[in-house]
Amino acid sequence: MIDPLDIVIAEDDFIQRSYLTQVLKHLGYNVLPAEDGKGALDLLKSSKAQILITDLQMPEMNGIELTRAVREAELGHYVHIIMLTGGSHKKASEDALEAGVDDFMTKGDDPTRLKARIRVASRLARHAWDQAEQHRILKEANDRIQKDMKAAADAQRQLLPDIRRSMQGISIASVFEPSAVVSGDMFGCLSLTENKLGVYAVDVSGHGIHASLLSVAIGHLITPEFFTNTAFDASGAPDPAALVANLNTRFSAADNDDYFTMFCAVIDTDTGHMEYCQAGYPSPTYVASDGTARLVGEGGFPVGMFDHFTYDNDAMTFDEGDVLVLCSDAATEAETPQGEPFGKDRLNALVGENHLTDICKIPEIIAEQLHTWREGHALEDDLTVLALRRKQTQ
Template sequence: MKILIAEDDRITLKMLTHHLERWGHTVLTADDGERAWELLNRHQDIFLLITDWMMPRMNGLQLCRLVRGLKRDRHIHIIMLSAKEEKSDLLEGMEAGADAFIHKPLNLMEFKAQLRVAERITRLEAKLSERFRDLQKAHEELQHDLEAAGKIQRSLLPDRTPNIRGVQPAWAFQSCEAVAGDMLNIFYLDEHRMGMYILDVSGHGVQAALLSVSLSRVLTPFAQYGGILKRRLNHPPYYEIPDVIEVAKTLNRRFPVMEQSGQFFTFLYGILDLACGRFRFVRAGHPGPLFVSHKTIQTFEDGGGPPIGIFDDPNYEAEEIEMHSGDYLIAYTDGLVETANEAGALFGDSKLMQLLKYCAYPGAETAIADILSHVKRFAGKKPFDDDMSMVGFTLD
C-alpha cells in the first residue's frame, strides 16, 4: 500500500517511515502541506495520508479539505497527528475530512492498530469498487440487451405508411423505457376488410414488453401463422374472419391474469368494411376511440367491457361507426392523457379534445403527429411515466 506522510518534525517523519517500510509499505514523504498536495496530485495510487495538524505553508486541516475535494474513484484514508486533545479540535478535524486521530507523542501500538483499520477499510473499498465495476458492466450489457429488444419490438409495428386501399393509416409509438407494454397494428384482413388494434399491458419494462410481443404474435392477420384474427377453413374462401367480440373472448381465455405478476391488458380491436365504411369495434377496458366527422367529435365513454384476463367469462359489447370520406378515427393508450408535466399536472382528456376541436386537423396523420408534439411540449423535461401510443386512419 502506498502511503504519504506529511510531517515537518524530522524525528517523527523518520520513525514513521522506518516502521511503515519495515511492515512492507511504499512511503512518500513531505515536510509541509503544499509538498504533500503536489505528491497527491502526482501519484494517483496513494491509499493513505498521514498528516500532522500544524505544518508550515499549508496545515493539516487545509490539506484534508483539498484531499476531500479531489475527484477520484477511490477514497483516500486520512490519519491526522496532533497534540490537540479538545473535543472541539477533534470535531474540526473530522469536519475537514480526517478519518482518524493519533495523539502526540505517538504510541506505536495505537499507530499500528489505526494502520490496520486503514488497511481493512482500503481492502473493503477495493472490493466494493471491483463489485461496482462488475455491476456497472452488467448494467451496460443489460441496457444494450434491452435496447436490442426494443428494436425487435419496434420491428413488429406496422410499416410507417401501410398501403391500404381507400384508407390513410397513421400511428405513433412512444415508450417510456427501452421496451414497452403498448402494441398496435393496422393491416389488411382481406381485400374487403381492414383490421386495427391497440393494447396496453399493465406495468412497464421487460415483463410488460414480453406479454405485448406475445400478443402481437397472436394478433397476426395471417391464418397460416396461427393468429386469431383470421382462421383457416378447408373450403373456399379457405379462411374466416371472427367477429371482434369473439376475438376479445378468445384473448380472455388464453391470457388470464397472472397470479404472480397480476398482469392484464386493455384492448381495442376494430374491423373496417372497406366497401361501406362501417367500423365495428370492441374495447376491453380501453379508452374509447375519437371519431371526427365534419369537425364533429364523437367519443365513446360507456360500453365495452373489462380488461382482458380479469374475469373468467366477461360480457363484451361491440360498437359501430358509419364513416364517410374525410372522416377519421384515432385510438390511443391512457399514457397519452395521463402524461404529467414538471408541476405534476396531467395532460388530460380536456386538452386532447381542445386540440381536436380548435386545430381542425384534416386527417388522422396530421392529428396524431401534432397531438404527440403537444404532449411532449407539455411534459417538458419530465420523463414519461408510461408508454404512449396512438393508431388511426382517415377514410378517403
C-alpha cells in the same frame, strides 16, 4: 481488496518518516514514504493506497494543501487521511477538517496509540474499498441492463407500424412515447384481404421490462395470418371479438396476474363498415367531417384476467374523410403538477379542432399538448396515439 494495505507517508523529517515507516511495516503494511506533499500526491495517484499519513507543516505543499489536492483528485477510491501535528494547532485543525482530514495524531504519541489509530483507519479504508467495489459491480450490471433494455426497445419499435403510411385508402399516423426505456404498449395496422384492414392497440398493465416482454409477445403473435384466422367467423364475416377471446384464453391460462386492455377492429375499406371489440381499452375518438367528435365503444373487460370470458362486437360506419384516433390511457390520465387530469372531454375537443389537419400531425399535436399540460414533466405512463383517416374517393 489487495492485502496488505498500502499506506503513503508524507513527512519531511527523515527521522519521523523512518520511525513511522518501521512501525507500519512491523504491522504488516506496505509503506510508500514521501518527503513532501507533492511526492505523496504522486504516490497516491500511481498506487492504490487507501491511507495517507501527512505532516501538517511541509515545504512546497503542506498537509492541508495536500489534503485538498487528494479530495479534488479522481483516484477512484476513498483515501483515509491522518494528519500529524506537533501540538495544539486549533486553527490549523479546523482548516484541516474543512479540507477533508479524517483523523489527527500528535507527533511522539505512544506507539500503542499510533497502532490503534492505524488499525481503525485500516478498517475504515477496507470498508470504503468494499463499498466502492460493490458500487462498481452494480454499475457494470446496471450498464449491461440498460444496454439490453435499449436493444429491447429497438426491437419493440421495429414491430410498430410506419408512423406515416397509407393502406387500402386509410391514412395512418402514430406517436409512441414509452414512459421508460421499454413500453407495455403495442399497436398495429395489418392488411388482411384486398378490402379488409385489421387494426389493434394493446396496453399491458404495469410498466418496465415485464410489461414490455408481454407486449412484444403479443406483437409477435398478432400477424396478418393470425388476425385473418381468428377475427373472421366460418362464413367469412368479421369477428374481432373472437380474436380477443382467443388471446384471453391464451393469457388467462398463465399462472400470473398479467392482463392487458385492447381495441381490435376490422375495417371494410370499400364500404367503411367497421366491426370492433373493445376490451377495457380507452374509447377511441371518432370525428365526422363536420368536426363533431364522439367516443366509440363502452369500455369492455380487459384480456387475461378471467378464462372463458365472453367478448362482444360492435359496429359503426367509418365514413370517407372522417378520423378515428386511438389513445392509450396516458392521454386522458396525464395530470398537471397540481393533479388535474387532461380528461376525455379535453382530448375529444383537441381531436375535433384538428380533424382537418394533416393526419401525420394529429398524433404529434396530441403529444405536444400533453407535454404542455404536464408543464414539461415526463408522462407517467406509456403513450400511444394512433390516428386513421378514411380518404375521400371523390
